[in-house]
Amino acid sequence: MKWIVAYLGIGILVLLGFLIDARLREPRRKQDGWNEMRALLLKGRQSWASRVVDSYLIPGLTxxxxxxxxxxxxxxxLYMNRDQRKGSAQAEGELPAQFIVTREHLREALSPERIEMQEMVVDPLDAAPxxxxxxxxxxxxxLRREAQEGDQFWSFDAPWGRYGTATSRRVGYALVRDGKVVTWFVGSIVPLDNGYL
Structure with a gap:
């Protein structure tokens, strides 16, 4: 009986540690695309049962x-946070833990007008603007609003994947200021069939 109480007591401490860790990370965490898209799709249409499942049942079962x-x-x-523990020390050729665009990914300098001409969406069904x-x-x-005088727009093509293996290419446009990539805009994600470049 003592072992069960000790086991559950340690479990409560671990659970509290997870909750504190999640609360400390929350202000820094950006809302990812999946949650943002889900919120937009379900806005005003989420049933009470779905809200109960999302707010109480899933956290309770977890x-x-x-x-x-x-x-x-x-x-x-610990396994999932191993990339954060490694810090910036990465093996040669290993993909970073977070997606970044570097000078090596840049392909061609383009004017904003040319980019807009190339990326104009023409949908025959008029479903897209x-x-x-x-x-x-x-x-x-x-991205255009962030541009300052003298900045350049470059196209980029960067590999991306999890656990050090490229599973897709992210293609888009980067804002370059004084030879450094300031920020970027991902226009498309191209999956790789075999998971390698």
């Missing part, structure tokens, strides 16, 4: 699983 299997949850958390990049036009406009 907490119970962490209490019951805290050693596995701890190992999994007739603007550069279609539904992604807002991101392109944000």
């Amino acid at each position: 907490a119970l699983l962490v209490l019951a299997f805290w050693p596995a949850a701890l190992v999994l958390a 007739k603007v550069p990049f279609g539904f992604l036009n807002g991101g392109w406009q944000r």
Whole structure:
């Protein structure tokens, strides 16, 4: 009986550690594309049952699983955070933990007008707006607003994947200031069939 109490007590401490860690990371975490898209699609249409599942059932079941299997949850958390523990020390050729565009990814300097002409969306069904990049036009406009006098727009093509293996190419446009990539806009993601470049 003492072992069960000790096991569950350690499980509660691990669960509290996860909750504190999640709360500390939350202000720095940007909303990812999936959650943003889901929120837009479900805006005003999410049923009460779905809200109960998202707000109470899933977190509750997760907490119970962490209490019951805290050693596995701890190992999994350490494994998933290994990229952050490595810091900037990466093996040669290994992909970074977060997507970044470097000078090596840049392909061609282009004017904003030429980019908009190349990326004009013409949808025969009129489902997408007739603007550069279609539904992604807002991101392109944000990139244009960040441009200062003397900045250049470059096209880029960068590999991306998880666990050091490229599974896709991200293609888009970068803003270059004084020879350094300041920010970028991903226009498309091209999956790689075999997972390698």
